[in-house]
Amino acid sequence: MLEPITPVHFLLLSAALLLVGTIGVLTRRNIVVILMSIELILNAVNLNLVAFSRYFGEPSGQVFAIFVITMAAAETAVALGILIALFRNRQTVFADEIDLLKW
Amino acid sequence: MSQFYTSTDHFVLVPAIMLALFGCAILLFDFFLFPEPRQRKWLLAFLVLGLVFTGVGLWRQHRFLAESGLPQITAFQGTLTVDGFALFFNWVFLAVSLVIGLMSYRYLEIEGEHHGEYYGLILLAQCGMYFLATGTDLITLFIGLELMALCFYIMVGFLRTQKRSNEAAMKYLLLGAFSSGLLVYGFSILYGISGSTKLSEISLAVANRDTWDPLVVLALITTSVGLLFKVSAAPFHMWAPDAYEGAPTTVTAFLASGSKAASFAFLVRMFAGPFESTRAVWEPLLIAVAILTLTIGNLAAITQENVKRLLAYSSISHAGYILLGLIAGNETGLKGVAVYILVYVFMTMGAFVVVTALRRAHLIGENIDDLAGLIHRSPGYAIVMLVCLLSLAGIPPTAGFLGKYYIFLSLVQTGHYLLAVIAVLYVAVAVYYYFRIVRAMFVAEAGPSVALASSFGVRVAAALTATLTLGIGIYPEPFLQLAQLPVMR
Numbered sequence: 118m119l120e121p122i123t124p125v126h127f128l129l130l131s132a133a134l135l136l137v138g139t140i141g142v143l144t145r146r147n148i149v150v151i152l153m154s155i156e157l158i159l160n161a162v163n164l165n166l167v168a169f170s171r172y173f174g175e176p177s178g179q180v181f182a183i184f185v186i187t188m189a190a191a192e193t194a195v196a197l198g199i200l201i202a203l204f205r206n207r208q209t210v211f212a213d214e215i216d217l218l219k220w
Numbered sequence: 221m222s223q224f225y226t227s228t229d230h231f232v233l234v235p236a237i238m239l240a241l242f243g244c245a246i247l248l249f250d251f252f253l254f255p256e257p258r259q260r261k262w263l264l265a266f267l268v269l270g271l272v273f274t275g276v277g278l279w280r281q282h283r284f285l286a287e288s289g290l291p292q293i294t295a296f297q298g299t300l301t302v303d304g305f306a307l308f309f310n311w312v313f314l315a316v317s318l319v320i321g322l323m324s325y326r327y328l329e330i331e332g333e334h335h336g337e338y339y340g341l342i343l344l345a346q347c348g349m350y351f352l353a354t355g356t357d358l359i360t361l362f363i364g365l366e367l368m369a370l371c372f373y374i375m376v377g378f379l380r381t382q383k384r385s386n387e388a389a390m391k392y393l394l395l396g397a398f399s400s401g402l403l404v405y406g407f408s409i410l411y412g413i414s415g416s417t418k419l420s421e422i423s424l425a426v427a428n429r430d431t432w433d434p435l436v437v438l439a440l441i442t443t444s445v446g447l448l449f450k451v452s453a454a455p456f457h458m459w460a461p462d463a464y465e466g467a468p469t470t471v472t473a474f475l476a477s478g479s480k481a482a483s484f485a486f487l488v489r490m491f492a493g494p495f496e497s498t499r500a501v502w503e504p505l506l507i508a509v510a511i512l513t514l515t516i517g518n519l520a521a522i523t524q525e526n527v528k529r530l531l532a533y534s535s536i537s538h539a540g541y542i543l544l545g546l547i548a549g550n551e552t553g554l555k556g557v558a559v560y561i562l563v564y565v566f567m568t569m570g571a572f573v574v575v576t577a578l579r580r581a582h583l584i585g586e587n588i589d590d591l592a593g594l595i596h597r598s599p600g601y602a603i604v605m606l607v608c609l610l611s612l613a614g615i616p617p618t619a620g621f622l623g624k625y626y627i628f629l630s631l632v633q634t635g636h637y638l639l640a641v642i643a644v645l646y647v648a649v650a651v652y653y654y655f656r657i658v659r660a661m662f663v664a665e666a667g668p669s670v671a672l673a674s675s676f677g678v679r680v681a682a683a684l685t686a687t688l689t690l691g692i693g694i695y696p697e698p699f700l701q702l703a704q705l706p707v708m709r
Contacts, residue, residue: 124412128412131405131408135405138401139402142394142398148390148394151394152394152397155394155397155398155401158398158401158402158405159401159404161405162401162404162405162407162408165405165408165409165411165412166408166411169408169411169412169415170411172412173415175415175416177359177411177416177417178408178411178417180359181358181359181362181407181408181411181417184359184362184363185362185404188362188363188366188400191366191370192366192370192393192397192400195370195373195374195393196373196393196394196397198374199373199374199377199386199389199390199393200390202377202380202386202389203383203386203387203389203390206381206382206383206386207383207386207387212394215387215390215391217383217384217387217466218384218387218388218391218461218462218465218466
């Protein structure tokens with residue numbers, strides 16, 4: 118017999134996503150990949166929110182998830198804009214080559 | 221059944237509406253009405269007008285609270301709460317935006333990146349700050365934080381042809397977005413604990429749980445890492461010196477004053493609200509963070525040659541002092557936090573106004589050497605810088621002393637003697653690096669004289685910040701009453 122899926126399962130999955138995202142942010146060189154890792158973290162958040170919202174039968178968690186998705190889109194837009202400006206001046210997307218300021 | 225948009229809701233929302241309205245209006249006017257570069261002064265006028273309208277809205281809230289004797293006005297079913305805490309911080313943000321707007325005009329012309337969007341972004345960032353101080357709901361707080369942060373990412377990278385500005389914006393954005401992600405992960409756990417996004421209900425749910433409940437601890441740790449990133453406390457301060465150095469100087473001033481004050485409003489709201497019952501968990505953590513912040517901020521500042529970078533490390537160390545007030549946590553401590561933030565924004569902006577005036581065409585003017593002999597070249601600005609530096613170091617009769625006094629008093633009252641001793645010792649270190657700048661200004665040989673980039677706005681900003689920095693120290697009574705606001709519950 119299969120066990121029913123409980124909030125704990127979702128919590129574990131989202132914790133795993135958070136971990137993968139955090140490791141990605143800390144170890145990757147390519148800024149685009151770092152941005153993708155940040156998206157992973159935000160998706161871990163969304164998973165949590167929606168799972169809890171279903172568990173409580175209360176809608177505000179889903180509303181929150183929609184706001185998180187919106188903010189993630191806005192943040193990515195600004196990030197790519199800055200990255201393009203940076204690439205025009207430096208011809209690189211690698212975080213460790215951006216070293217004009219002491220990191 | 222509750223009404224959808226009551227008059228109370230409107231009353232609470234008016235300042236935010238004004239900020240958003242004028243912010244968007246400036247973006248449109250820049251495009252349609254005032255496309256010529258020399259017409260930009262009208263955009264600055266609109267910024268000031270928007271701040272006046274915001275101020276009227278705040279003043280009406282202030283009067284209402286004072287006359288009715290109510291502790292707070294809640295709106296949108298407890299999503300927004302105007303209490304003394306929110307009012308106090310919103311007054312601070314208003315003053316900050318005004319000074320930043322005034323000092324920016326000439327500087328942006330010199331940098332050759334004078335665009336109308338800048339003034340719109342200031343107002344929109346302040347709109348985010350309004351929700352950070354007023355919000356009592358996780359969703360509202362998150363949106364407010366992101367609105368403010370997005371405006372700041374753009375402003376830090378505003379000099380888009382300069383490599384330093386690009387780099388600063390990129391680093392600030394990556395670490396800022398990462399910390400927001402951790403913060404909102406903590407929020408999702410808090411929602412899971414309580415089944416509600418309202419801070420009041422979360423407080424109850426957290427208080428009902430065991431102090432060392434693993435979910436509560438996870439939420440506490442992820443949320444506080446996110447918050448400590450935002451206030452640039454060590455070990456999460458790495459972004460601050462880079463972002464401060466690379467950003468346009470006026471934006472650095474805004475970042476050091478407005479963004480930091482708003483983040484602290486958020487931090488105090490969270491720690492004195494939902495997390496108050498878990499004090500046993502976070503107090504040792506925050507003590508460690510505060511000591512580390514004071515150590516790194518003060519010791520790293522000693523060797524800096526760039527004034528902006530030096531002030532960045534100094535602002536990190538000030539974050540440590542403000543955290544100490546929160547650690548003490550009694551009424552004096554919270555009042556100390558308020559006084560310190562009030563004082564801190566003015567003295568920091570004052571120092572940055574002078575650095576802004578040093579930037580001239582073909583001259584970056586950010587190094588300590590660039591300040592050499594300033595007293596002979598431009599005595600007025602040298603005096604402003606001196607007042608602000610004395611205040612940053614915490615020497616009476618300037619306002620900085622007052623802030624430190626309340627923090628130390630609260631530490632002694634709550635029996636944190638060792639912390640108080642450490643904090644006082646670091647004041648001595650701070651005096652050393654601030655006086656390196658003072659020595660350069662007053663003792664060092666003056667270099668070739670180039671007139672400072674002064675203008676009416678810069679002079680007003682300098683006079684305002686210096687007067688307040690000195691004034692709060694000499695005649696503190698009205699300002700202490702203002703700082704009493706957040707403590708009244």
